[in-house]
Amino acid sequence: KAGVTQTPRYLIKTRGQQVTLSCSPISGHRSVSWYQQTPGQGLQFLFEYFSETQRNKGNFPGRFSGRQFSNSRSEMNVSTLELGDSALYLCASSSGRAIETQYFGPGTRLLVL
Amino acid sequence: ILNVEQSPQSLHVQEGDSTNFTCSFPSSNFYALHWYRWETAKSPEALFVMTLNGDEKKKGRISATLNTKEGYSYLYIKGSQPEDSATYLCAQQLNAGNNRKLIWGLGTSLAVNP
Numbered sequence: 001k002a003g004v005t006q007t008p009r010y011l012i013k014t015r016g017q018q019v020t021l022s023c024s025p026i027s028g029h030r031s032v033s034w035y036q037q038t039p040g041q042g043l044q045f046l047f048e049y050f051s052e053t054q055r056n057k058g059n060f061p062g063r064f065s066g067r068q069f070s071n072s073r074s075e076m077n078v079s080t081l082e083l084g085d086s087a088l089y090l091c092a093s094s095s096g097r098a099i100e101t102q103y104f105g106p107g108t109r110l111l112v113l
Numbered sequence: 114i115l116n117v118e119q120s121p122q123s124l125h126v127q128e129g130d131s132t133n134f135t136c137s138f139p140s141s142n143f144y145a146l147h148w149y150r151w152e153t154a155k156s157p158e159a160l161f162v163m164t165l166n167g168d169e170k171k172k173g174r175i176s177a178t179l180n181t182k183e184g185y186s187y188l189y190i191k192g193s194q195p196e197d198s199a200t201y202l203c204a205q206q207l208n209a210g211n212n213r214k215l216i217w218g219l220g221t222s223l224a225v226n227p
Contacts, residue, residue, distance in 0.1 A: 004156070035217075042117070042217035043202070056214055090157070098209035099145045101159035 002027065004093050004105035012111045018079040021108045025072050025093030031055070032074040033094075033102060034066060038087045046089075049074050050096045078110075086112045117205050119218035126193050127226050133189045134221040136203035140184035145206040147215065148177055148188055152199040160188075160201075193225040 005024045013019050025032050034046040045058035049068035068074045072093075078085055088109050092102035118137045126132050138146065148160040161170040166181040174191045190197055200222045204215040 033215075040219075042219045043204070043215075045214055045216075048213065058214070092157075098213070099162060099164060099206065101147065101162055102215075103159070104156040106156050 004091060004103050006089075006091055006105035006108050008108060009106065010109050010111075012113065013081050014113050015081055015083060017081050018077065019081060019110060021076045021078075021089055021091075021110075023074045023076070023091035023093075023105055025074070025091075026103055029093040029095055029103070030072055031094045031096035032068060032072065033092045034074070034076050035090045035092065036060075036087045037090065037107075038084075043090065046076065081112045083112050086110060117203060117216050117218040119201075119203060119221050121221060122219070123222040123224070125224045125226065128193060128195060130193050130225075131189065131191045132193055132223065133187050134201060134223075136186045136188070136218055138184050138186075138203075138205040138216075140181060142207050143181045143184075143205065144208055146179055146181075146186050147204040147206060148186070149202045149204070150199045151202055151220070157202060188221075190223070193223070195225045195227050198223055198225045 007022045031050045033048040035043040037043050047066050048056040052068045063079045066076045088107045090104050090107045092104045094100050094102045120135050146163045149157040151157040161177045163179040168179040170177050176189045179186045200220040202220045204217045207214050
């Protein structure tokens with residue numbers, strides 16, 4: 001089975017721009033979670049999508065949004081980028097059961113100048 | 114705000130040494146505890162999911178224990194090898210279903226010198 005893929009792997013944007021990141025989960029997985037990691041911070045949960053619906057949300061401003069398509073692929077959008085949005089963005093897929101491991105993608109490293 | 118804490122922050126050991134580190138978490142609202150290994154330039158990889166007080170899990174030279182009443186989990190590595198060098202993350206799962214959320218620690222960075 002192919003693993004979780006994320007595109008692009010690296011991205012440079014300027015303040016005020018918007019960005020869309022993509023995540024393709026493992027085949028058969030219906031849950032996709034997004035995380036942000038910045039230096040000195042643990043993985044911060046952004047949101048989880050399950051069967052095209054946002055099932056859970058972390059404490060991030062409304063500039064961070066996401067969606068999931070019928071094939072379970074998910075996108076994350078950040079509007080009006082700020083310097084502090086520079087981070088590694090990871091997505092993780094799972095089947096969506098109550099207790100299970102998540103399978104992470106390689107991440108997208110975003111730099112906001 | 115619920116905090117998951119890991120100690121030590123970093124660790125340097127010699128090849129062949131055994132080592133252990135700690136994950137502390139609030140004992141209330143416990144649902145599950147996850148351990149991951151994250152090697153540089155790779156994706157985080159799941160090691161264990163633990164749910165029951167007193168649970169012990171093992172995978173090769175790596176094992177973990179769980180104490181939900183006092184809110185801690187230990188990860189042990191026996192006979193460390195250079196390929197064990199990575200950051201070890203733990204995450205507390207607070208709930209399931211629509212409220213499923215993982216709260217992550219900052220990790221313990223392990224360097225094993227050959």
